[in-house]
Amino acid sequence: MQKEKDILKWFNGEISSEEIQQLYPNEDFETLQKIGFYSKHLQAPKLDKHKALQAFKHKQTKKTPKVIPLQIKTFLRVAAVLIVFLTASYFIFFNNTKSFSTAVAQTETLQLPDDSEVILNAQSNISFNKKTWKDHRTLNLDGEAFFKVKKGQKFTVQTSVGFVQVLGTQFNVKARDNFFEVTCYEGSVSVTQNSNKTVLTPGKTFRVVNGTIVNVEDLNSNAPSWLLKESSFNNVPLWQVINELQVQYDIVITAKNIDVSVPFTGSFTHTNKNIALQAVTIPLKLSYKINGKNVELYNYEAE
Known part of the structure; x- marks a missing residue:
């Protein structure tokens, strides 16, 4: 998930604290900061510098492929597992969203x-x-x-x-x-x-x-009309009315040679698809065709 990736980037210093808080303002950052603190303070095992240098020279002389010391490999595996565990723990136990x-x-x-x-x-x-x-x-x-x-x-x-x-x-x-x-x-x-x-x-x-x-004219209403299963519009572009029809009915609407920026004032019901389409198309002198879940609006005067 993108949220987990962004938080891991924050742990690694790729995203600032201000940026991560703007992206996810509802997260519990006190807990996240604790996780980040403990993951950053993991200590790598101490190595013998003299032996490491001799081993490096020996490998360079033989021109053998570079090999990561076993201790470092083990540390990297443990660190990776711990970071994943801490991050997963946050999303399982501390995510309060x-x-x-x-x-x-x-x-x-x-x-x-x-x-x-x-x-x-x-x-x-x-x-x-x-x-x-x-x-x-x-x-x-x-x-x-x-x-x-x-x-x-x-x-x-x-x-x-x-x-x-x-x-x-x-x-x-x-x-x-x-x-x-x-x-x-x-x-x-x-x-x-x-x-x-x-x-x-x-x-x-x-x-x-x-x-x-x-600018919008004042309303004389105590609540939005959609609470009563009706969508009302006051000088709203037709494309927004079309979008709302698709939200209220499981349909996909296309407009054939129609200017969808024309303003519409009116309403449609949420309980009958045909009546709703007629309420929108008739005032604008349009018609429609239904083919399953697909609806095409067109200008019948141009037919």
């Missing part, structure tokens, strides 16, 4: 250690460190989730695009490919994306599409 994922068309409600609630939308993942949660309420999100946060220490949601911080409130975060959106439903939410920091109040939304911040 908890993660939860959902599949296509699946949602899941989770209780965090502080009794905050998270509802994961389809094809989404969250992870956090349960050991440090009391002092640092931080989790990673890939996908979409609705949060009901208990008041207390600062609560942070980290994504690949930006992060969200609150003390206690209700909000929705969507972080999918080239699309990042945060909507506040209660209290206030601080959103940081690159150097941009925005504070949202109820009904306000912060959205980034393909790296560009997009």
Whole structure:
């Protein structure tokens, strides 16, 4: 796994402590540092320098192949086994990262250690460190989730695009490919994306599409529509609507000679594939063909 490789690189000094903490902020670095300390202080067996020099000259005279002394070979084997054992022990006994994922068309409600609630939308993942949660309420999100946060220490949601911080409130975060959106439903939410920091109040939304911040009209809702098995969109590019259709239904959609950047405002149900496709295609004067799990969208006026 990549995480284990990166941590071994850190042990060997190939990655700095700052870099490894940025890559894996939820890891228990106090335990990792202890493992690294003991592995670095392994002692090689003492060798007789005079005998080693004579042996080296003798081998050079005979031009024989270089042979690693048996003691060094033994030490290297023991050191390698010990490092592997220490690293494996960390991931078996000391790795406190908890993660939860959902599949296509699946949602899941989770209780965090502080009794905050998270509802994961389809094809989404969250992870956090349960050991440090009391002092640092931080989790990673890939996908979409609705949060009901208990008041207390600062609560942070980290994504690949930006992060969200609150003390206690209700909000929705969507972080999918080239699309990042945060909507506040209660209290206030601080959103940081690159150097941009925005504070949202109820009904306000912060959205980034393909790296560009997009203005969004205020909402009149108490919760995201997907909690009621419906996806709603307000001036969202068609490609994002297509992606969401694929997340909610086990299908692959292709668009034939269609500009997928056109904006779409509307909604589709999560309970009927045909009705959902019609809800998206009819307003845009499009049609579709279904072939098993493959769906093709096309412009029927061009047919």
